[in-house]
Amino acid sequence: MLNIAFIAHDRKKDEMVNFVTAYEPVFKEHKLYSTGTTGSRIMERTELTINRFMSGPLGGDQQIGAMVATNEMDLIIFLRDPLMAQPHEPDINALLRLCDVQGIPLATNIATAELLVKALQRGDFAWRELVHKYKPE
Numbered sequence: 001m002l003n004i005a006f007i008a009h010d011r012k013k014d015e016m017v018n019f020v021t022a023y024e025p026v027f028k029e030h031k032l033y034s035t036g037t038t039g040s041r042i043m044e045r046t047e048l049t050i051n052r053f054m055s056g057p058l059g060g061d062q063q064i065g066a067m068v069a070t071n072e073m074d075l076i077i078f079l080r081d082p083l084m085a086q087p088h089e090p091d092i093n094a095l096l097r098l099c100d101v102q103g104i105p106l107a108t109n110i111a112t113a114e115l116l117v118k119a120l121q122r123g124d125f126a127w128r129e130l131v132h133k134y135k136p137e
């Protein structure tokens with residue numbers, strides 16, 4: 001079981017809900033996290049249980065970033081809005097940076113998200129199970 005996070009900016013939330021709904025059987029095998037509003041929207045439309053953090057502008061990206069920093073997060077689907085300025089852009093950049101620090105698979109658009117979920121179905125994330133297994137206490 002992997003830790004997977006969903007984050008979507010406002011104009012990408014419908015796309016996120018459609019995406020997660022389409023792959024609900026895949027995602028239900030994992031432990032799911034999200035920023036506040038994204039998680040509410042997904043839970044309205046699916047049977048999935050999602051651990052919701054704060055809304056993005058209130059620190060949700062940072063809370064997910066904390067899990068990335070400790071190498072606990074395995075996959076992040078972050079549907080960003082590239083055409084709209086966000087008040088919490090420093091938080092967003094910090095999260096993306098930490099994904100690169102730890103080498104965490106991160107999709108920032110739906111095309112990459114599709115490829116990563118197919119890799120997940122195929123078992124390509126097995127190396128992340130090993131990261132958890134051999135994580136120093």
Ligand SMILES: O=C(CO)COP(=O)(O)O
Nearest residue numbers: 035036037038055056057
């Ligand atoms: O702003 C966000 C990520 O940067 C998303 O936050 P919400 O899911 O609470 O809308």
